[in-house]
Amino acid sequence: MTLWAVLPGGIDDPAAPSGGNRYDRTVLSLLPDVHELAIPGDWPSPGTAARTALHKALADIPDMSTVLIDGLVGCGVPEILEPHAARLRLILLIHLPLSDETGLDPAAADALRAREKQAVHLATTVVATSQAAADRVKTMHDLVRVEVAPPGVDPAPLTEPEPSGRxxxxxxxxxxxxxxxxxxxxxxxxxxxxxxxxxxxxxxxxxxxxxxxxxxxxxxxxxxxxxxxxxxxxxxxxxxxxxxxxxxxxxxxxxxxxxxxxxxxxxxxxxxxxxxxxxxxxxxxxxxxxxxxxxxxxxxxxxxxxxxxxxxxxxxxETLPSWPGTASALSAICEGDPR
Missing domain, CATH: 3.40.50.2000 (Glycogen Phosphorylase B;)
Incomplete structure (x- = not known):
């Protein structure tokens, strides 16, 4: 399966690390035949140039393609997704609901929540990174089903503790x-x-x-x-x-x-x-x-x-999830066969 992935432009910026960027980068590196489209912009509220770039990127993807869109990019712009929803299989990967960002005033949070609700209902599939997040997205946006692909973790050496725990x-x-x-x-x-x-x-x-x-x-x-x-x-x-x-x-x-x-x-x-x-x-x-x-x-x-x-x-x-397991779960979801 060929997978198109629409990502924030700063996904690989070392000055702005985030769990969502690391999840995207790690999982996509483990999947075969991925075409990445990183769109620079002030997501989730982009300016004109970023909006134009996202619309053009989606327009250039062949009909009937499977497109994984990072929620930071896609969830705030349903009007850009809407013209492509009928011809593309849109999969929204939500790392954090937009309105859950702390510090938003109530009006801004309500506006983001409404736009995200429009976006998720345009998607063929919605994916969250924990069961708790999936349940919240389902309740918040009146969805019947949200798939889950939890993050993995890289093996690491044991830390030698100091007895005091300080x-x-x-x-x-x-x-x-x-x-x-x-x-x-x-x-x-x-x-x-x-x-x-x-x-x-x-x-x-x-x-x-x-x-x-x-x-x-x-x-x-x-x-x-x-x-x-x-x-x-x-x-x-x-x-x-x-x-x-x-x-x-x-x-x-x-x-x-x-x-x-x-x-x-x-x-x-x-x-x-x-x-x-x-x-x-x-x-x-x-x-x-x-x-x-x-x-x-x-x-x-x-x-x-x-x-x-x-x-x-x-x-x-000894029982922590692995990144290959995450990639396998996300691949099955993208292929329409969630496990």
């Missing part, structure tokens, strides 16, 4: 949706008397003010630098207010690092359990700094808890 790591773009402000507040205001250090790896989209020198915002890290950050972490912390899946959760678990995260979207799916049913980390409510501080205190002061979660993380490491 080395904390958060890998995510610094935005309100990712909740770094909650983590900074919990550490420097509620847990200042405890022994800890926290590294933040992620593009500084909206920097968080801080005073404690043990908080280190290092910007986006790649390759060996990111591997080094994981290799010097005892606990991975993801305090997101919204999250479709949380690929960084499985990246931490692939190294045997326990995870403290908010129970939002697909994060509980990503965290999963060890074969004996033990959770390899702690889940807390979103936007709840007292709960975050309490969980961090339990970790930093509880040797037995650290030992239990480390054992569970190492066991969970």
């Amino acid at each position: 080395r904390l790591l958060c890998v995510a773009a610094v935005t309100p949706r990712k909740g770094q402000d909650l983590l900074v507040g919990a550490l420097q205001n509620d847990l200042a008397g405890l022994d800890w250090e926290c590294r933040f790896a992620g593009a500084l989209i909206k920097p968080v003010p801080y005073e404690d020198p043990r908080l280190r915002f290092e910007g986006a890290l790649h390759g060996a630098a990111l591997d080094d950050a994981y290799g010097q972490a005892d606990l991975f912390v993801l305090p997101s207010r919204a999250e479709t899946y949380g690929m960084v959760v499985t990246e931490a678990l692939a190294r045997g690092i326990p995870v403290l995260a908010t129970a939002v979207g697909g994060v509980p799916e990503a965290l999963g359990t060890a074969p004996d049913g033990t959770r390899p980390g702690l889940l807390i409510p979103p936007d709840d700094r007292p709960a975050l501080a309490a969980a961090l205190r339990s970790w930093l002061t509880g040797a037995a808890l650290r030992d239990r979660l480390r054992a569970a993380a190492r066991a969970r490491r």
